[in-house]
Structures are given as C-alpha cells and as structure tokens.
Amino acid sequence: MRRTLKAAILGATGLVGIEYVRMLSNHPYIKPAYLAGKGSVGKPYGEVVRWQTVGQVPKEIADMEVKPTDPKLMDDVDIIFSPLPQGAAGPVEEQFAKEGFPVISNSPDHRFDPDVPLLIPELNPHTISLIDEQRKRREWKGFIVTTPLCTAQGAAIPLGAIFKDYKMDGAFITTIQSLSGAGYPGIPSLDVVDNILPLGDGYDAKTIKEIFRILSEVKRNVDEPKLEDVSLAATTHRIATVHGHYEVLYVSFKEETAAEKVKETLENFRGEPQDLKLPTAPSKPIIVMNEDTRPQVYFDRWAGDIPGMSVVVGRIKQVNKRMIRLVSLIHNTVRGAAGGGILAAELLVEKGYIEK
Numbered sequence: 138m139r140r141t142l143k144a145a146i147l148g149a150t151g152l153v154g155i156e157y158v159r160m161l162s163n164h165p166y167i168k169p170a171y172l173a174g175k176g177s178v179g180k181p182y183g184e185v186v187r188w189q190t191v192g193q194v195p196k197e198i199a200d201m202e203v204k205p206t207d208p209k210l211m212d213d214v215d216i217i218f219s220p221l222p223q224g225a226a227g228p229v230e231e232q233f234a235k236e237g238f239p240v241i242s243n244s245p246d247h248r249f250d251p252d253v254p255l256l257i258p259e260l261n262p263h264t265i266s267l268i269d270e271q272r273k274r275r276e277w278k279g280f281i282v283t284t285p286l287c288t289a290q291g292a293a294i295p296l297g298a299i300f301k302d303y304k305m306d307g308a309f310i311t312t313i314q315s316l317s318g319a320g321y322p323g324i325p326s327l328d329v330v331d332n333i334l335p336l337g338d339g340y341d342a343k344t345i346k347e348i349f350r351i352l353s354e355v356k357r358n359v360d361e362p363k364l365e366d367v368s369l370a371a372t373t374h375r376i377a378t379v380h381g382h383y384e385v386l387y388v389s390f391k392e393e394t395a396a397e398k399v400k401e402t403l404e405n406f407r408g409e410p411q412d413l414k415l416p417t418a419p420s421k422p423i424i425v426m427n428e429d430t431r432p433q434v435y436f437d438r439w440a441g442d443i444p445g446m447s448v449v450v451g452r453i454k455q456v457n458k459r460m461i462r463l464v465s466l467i468h469n470t471v472r473g474a475a476g477g478g479i480l481a482a483e484l485l486v487e488k489g490y491i492e493k
Contacts, residue, residue, distance in 0.1 A: 259408025287473025307368030445471030
C-alpha cells in the first residue's frame with residue numbers, strides 16, 4: 138500500500154490555492170494537510186475562502202484552520218505546493234527547500250535558475266535530474282521544481298509535440314486570456330469590460346522565453362533545425378472570461394508539412410505521465426477537435442477524462458505548404474497551475490525524489 142503524503146498549500150485561499158484544495162481533496166495519496174495563508178490565519182478555511190471554482194469547499198477541508206507560512210510548524214508535511222505571487226515566492230520557497238521540503242512552485246521567481254527544473258511532465262520529464270545538481274550546489278536536502286506560466290503552457294504543449302517530430306521554423310502566437318490569470322480580485326472591471334487589454338511587451342517576452350526553454354529540453358526525433366534557428370513571437374491579451382486561455386498559433390516549417398499529418402501527431406501525443414498512469418495525467422494530454430468553431434472557452438475548458446488537464450486544440454488548417462494554423466485552449470488554473478503542479482509531484486514521487 139502506498140502511504141498517504143501530506144501536502145501544505147501556500148496561499149491556500151488564492152485562485153490557484155483553491156484549485157489545489159479541490160483537486161487534492163479527491164487525490165488517492167496526496168492530501169491537503171496544512172493550509173497556509175496571510176490575512177486569514179487562525180480562521181476556518183471555509184469562512185474566509187472565496188470559492189471561485191466548480192463545486193463547493195470540501196466538507197473535510199472547510200473547518201481546517203488557516204495557518205502561518207512557517208516551515209517550523211510543518212513537521213509532518215511531505216510536499217509544499219507554492220502558488221505564491223512573484224517576488225514573495227522566491228525567498229519563502231528557498232527557506233522551505235533549505236529545511237528539507239520538496240517545493241512545487243507555480244511562481245516565476247525560480248523558473249530560470251539553471252539548476253531548477255521548469256517542468257511539463259509530458260515534454261521534459263528528464264529535467265527533474267537537475268534536482269541532484271540543485272541539492273549539491275545549494276547544499277540543501279529539499280528542492281524546488283517550477284511549472285511554467287499558464288500562457289506558455291497553452292502554446293508549449295502543442296508546439297512541443299510538433300517540435301519533437303517536425304523541422305519547425307517558427308511560430309507566431311496570439312493569446313486571449315481569462316481574468317483568473319491575474320489572480321483575485323484581479324483586473325478592475327472598467328479596464329476590461331467592453332475592452333481587450335494588451336498585456337504588454339514584457340509579458341509577451343516572458344511567455345516566449347519560457348517556451349524557448351521548454352522546447353530546448355524536448356527530446357527530438359529529427360535533427361534540424363536547431364532551436365536557435367526557430368523564430369517565436371507572441372502578443373498577449375486579457376478579456377472578460379473567467380477561466381481558460383485561448384491561443385492562436387501560426388506554425389511554419391523548413392519543409393512542406395501537411396496539416397493532416399500534424400493533426401495526427403497531436404492526436405497521438407502521449408508522454409511519460411500517461412505511460413506511468415499517474416492519477417492526474419489525462420489519457421489525452423492534447424484533445425483535437427474537428428469542428429471548425431471549436432474549441433470554445435465556455436464549452437471546452439473542462440474537457441477530458443481528468444477535467445481541465447487536457448489542452449484542447451482545433452481549427453487546424455493548411456495556410457500554405459510550409460505553414461499551418463491551429464488554436465489551443467488551456468484551463469489556466471488547472472492544467473496551467475494547480476493541476477500541473479500536482480502532476481509534477483506525482484512524477485517526482487514515481488521517480489523517487491519524494492518518498493513514497
């Protein structure tokens with residue numbers, strides 16, 4: 138029998154924190170045991186949380202007390218999930234790793250540390266070996282593993298499947314992102330209602346930077362082109378939907394490439410989480426839709442046998458002999474954040490980095 142692993146969720150009342158609570162409350166062996174917060178310490182979780190997801194606060198969680206973010210109070214905790222905001226996350230996560238905890242972070246603060254994995258388990262599972270270097274270099278028993286920006290994942294998962302098997306030349310990406318990507322309370326309504334809000338050159342650049350890192354770590358079945366020969370560009374926007382990031386990709390190739398072949402590749406894409414049958418791994422990490430009006434945010438963000446964990450791809454079309462168009466949809470707080478973190482933890486358990 139596999140032992141139950143106790144998880145601490147930092148920022149447990151935030152939008153990503155509540156997805157961790159929701160998903161872990163039904164997990165077969167990882168259970169939420171410590172809910173950390175800031176302004177609501179000492180109060181019952183069910184009284185202070187604004188439950189901005191499906192269902193209700195789980196009954197077994199509602200009466201749990203929100204506690205301080207202090208590793209000295211977490212003697213029996215096995216895993217730390219950290220969806221803390223940029224800036225605040227970095228030193229807190231380092232403190233936990235120094236104390237010997239495995240930290241799964243959705244924060245950007247450590248995503249480009251050379252000894253910290255930036256993990257999408259289907260695309261670059263081998264990068265968890267960086268943990269060994271991290272522990273040796275930093276002289277700590279714990280470790281930090283990060284997951285990418287939700288926006289980057291929405292493009293990187295289909296692009297990674299394509300880059301693995303085709304001589305990709307470049308991709309131009311336009312994103313239409315939901316409000317929950319900005320946290321709660323998020324964007325003032327008068328800024329986004331009746332408007333499309335560009336996220337700016339800085340957000341565009343960090344999206345591309347993360348996609349480049351992920352693609353650089355994909356094990357390929359073709360030799361060319363090298364990643365430095367691939368051109369990537371993005372423009373990012375926010376609109377008044379609650380959950381779900383919709384992304385339009387124009388993908389170009391070095392040679393003639395048929396849209397139907399790429400479609401077949403995306404439909405058949407699987408990774409190590411599927412081979413290992415990890416609990417949070419969807420049987421299809423990419424769901425391909427054939428209707429020319431799908432995916433749609435409202436109808437498709439929860440698609441798949443593990444709701445919200447599949448990237449939904451559609452509108453695959455031949456633009457010219459060396460270019461195709463496709464759209465992708467990712468549930469940003471599930472696959473793009475909490476669900477991706479849980480899947481990463483499951484892989485780390487399976488590989489022995491977190492004790493079973």
